Amino acid sequence: MVQFPGTCDEIDAVLAAERAVGVGNAELLWHRDRDLKGVDAVVVPGGFSYGDYLRAGSIAALSPAMGAVAEFARAGGPVLGICNGFQVLCEAGLLPGTMLMNLSRRFTFRDVTLRVEAADTAWTAATSAGQELVIPAKHQTGRWYAPDDLLDEVRGNDQVVFTYAADDRPNGSSANVAGVCNAQRNVVGLMPHPEHATDPLTGSVDGLLLFRSPAEAARV
């Protein structure tokens, strides 16, 4: 779990990973640190990095930790970016697209229904294509945007991993996209927060499927 000044969801992400795979060995990695400590998978969690100055994720994308994450990703390691983490991965060029402010200009905070469009990525191997997942969303800069030529390329390569269900448009993203992957399918980013959907006490446990997926993908 990579931490930047302003990250606030890393402990939930640690708990989610521990709940999903049943072991308590997640590592927290400070943004100045280049040592990934031999982890099997990296999560770039949600919150705010450097106050979201310039653009959400843009300063974090240049941090030493992200240099190490980029090398890990290039070597095929599973990397998941959640919300601010998704913004950071787009800014770092590890995922296609750009994040713009929600069409409403407001901070959105509610459960959304996601449709799994691609179940063959490192972070969706424990799901099925077409499956619907209920996951909370909380963001202001969540409108994933791709110009037409990039959108065609992303769609052509099946890099759309999640869309919002048809009647659910929380931010006005291009093609109602909620999450995408890289061409290698080991790096995934999404705006909603699977780490907040892991305990029946607070509603859905659908988020556990994402945290189970890297181990599942490694078995195939």
Ligand SMILES: NC(=O)CC[C@H](N)C(=O)O
């Ligand atoms: N929950 C989050 O990660 C918030 C993401 C981001 N900083 C935004 O508001 O758009």
